[in-house]
Amino acid sequence: QVQLQESGPGLVKPSQTLSLTCTVSGGSISSGFYSWTWIRQHPGKGLEWIGYINYSGSTYYSPSLKSRATISVDMSKNQFSLKLTSVTAADTAVYYCARGGAPDYWGQGTLVTVSS
Amino acid sequence: DIVMTQSPDSLAVSLGERATINCKSSQSVLSSSNNKNNLAWYQQKPGQPPNLLIYWASTRESGVPDRFSGSGSGTDFTLTISSLQAEDVAVYYCQQYYSTPFTFGQGTRLDIK
Numbered sequence: 001q002v003q004l005q006e007s008g009p010g011l012v013k014p015s016q017t018l019s020l021t022c023t024v025s026g027g028s029i030s031s032g033f034y035s036w037t038w039i040r041q042h043p044g045k046g047l048e049w050i051g052y053i054n055y056s057g058s059t060y061y062s063p064s065l066k067s068r069a070t071i072s073v074d075m076s077k078n079q080f081s082l083k084l085t086s087v088t089a090a091d092t093a094v095y096y097c098a099r100g101g102a103p104d105y106w107g108q109g110t111l112v113t114v115s116s
Numbered sequence: 117d118i119v120m121t122q123s124p125d126s127l128a129v130s131l132g133e134r135a136t137i138n139c140k141s142s143q144s145v146l147s148s149s150n151n152k153n154n155l156a157w158y159q160q161k162p163g164q165p166p167n168l169l170i171y172w173a174s175t176r177e178s179g180v181p182d183r184f185s186g187s188g189s190g191t192d193f194t195l196t197i198s199s200l201q202a203e204d205v206a207v208y209y210c211q212q213y214y215s216t217p218f219t220f221g222q223g224t225r226l227d228i229k
Contacts, residue, residue, distance in 0.1 A: 047158075047166065047209055047220040062217040063117070096165055101213040102156035104177065106165035 002026040004097050004107040012091075012114050018084040022097030022107055029078045030055075035101055036080045038071060040093040041109070048093075052101065053080060087114045118142050118212050122221035128229040135197040137224045139210035144190045147214060154214035157186055157195045159206045160223075166209060170195065202228065 008020035022036070029036065038050040051061035053071045061069045065084070073080045084091060094109040119142040129135040145154045153173035158166035168177045170186035173193055183198045197204055205228060210221040 046223045047160075047211075049211075049218045049220065051217075060216040064217070098165075101218060102154075102168065102171045102211060103166075104168045104171075106167075109165050 002099065002105045004099065004105055006095060006097050006107045006110040008110060008112070010111060010113060012087055012112060013116050014088055014114055015086055018082070018087050018091060018112055018114070020082045020095055020097070020110065020112070022080050022082075024078045024080070024099075028075075029073060029080065030075045034099050036071070036073065037098045037100065037103055038069075038082045039096045039098060039103070041096070042093045050082065050084075050095075089114050117217055118145065118215060118219050120210055120212055120219050120221040122208075122210060122224045124224060125222070126225040126227070128227045129197075129200045130229045131202065132199050133229075135200050135204070135226055137195045137208050137210075137226070139188075139193040139195070139221050141191045141193075141212055145212045145214035146190050153189050153193070154212055155186075155188070155193050156211045156213060157184075158209045158211065159204075160209065161206045169208075197226075200226075200228070 003025045005023050012018045033055045035052040035054040037052040040048050053059045068085045070083045092114045094111050096109045097107045099105040121140045123138045155173040157170040160166040174186045185196050187194050207223045207225050
């Protein structure tokens with residue numbers, strides 16, 4: 001059974017960089033033709049796709065993030081990560097990591113608050 | 117970007133009755149390479165991550181009860197719950213994974229009447 005778990009600071013100051021890691025267990029991140037995705041949900045709102053990294057290492061991001069997002073993979077640790085630079089209060093959200101373009105496995109989500 | 121629009125925004129259905137949620141994409145999500153619609157449906161309950169119900173517009177994910185079904189093609193899609201159960205109270209989202217950014221509908225809140 002594949003499981004994903006997000007980790008990282010729950011509080012980030014404005015203008016700083018949000019860094020989250022997703023640890024995958026129950027399967028190798030390098031096996032299969034999967035993409036590894038980040039999605040966020042603003043409080044009380046809908047789902048927003050951030051981007052993904054695919055099995056060949058190619059990355060795709062939402063243009064709405066204006067090049068602030070970077071997704072990377074560390075196969076030795078079976079993890080993938082999200083960095084979001086120059087954060088503002090508008091980046092306060094629950095951040096989910098997930099497997100696939102139509103994700104079948106999701107982490108539980110982690111709330112990141114941007115505040116001074 | 118492909119815009120996904122769900123209707124209605126909310127609905128209330130009696131237990132045992134049928135619930136229907138619609139999803140319209142601003143352009144076709146039908147892939148010519150495999151003749152499949154790149155459209156998924158999710159259920160999200162409070163405090164939980166979304167749960168994949170349907171992919172390829174009509175393929176039920178393993179473990180999903182057969183009262184959930186998906187239909188449609190091109191730009192118009194429907195999620196149907198044939199006989200509403202109390203545990204189906206949730207917010208439902210459609211998502212296209214045809215072209216990046218993979219966009220979601222705004223969500224439909226389903227309650228018991």
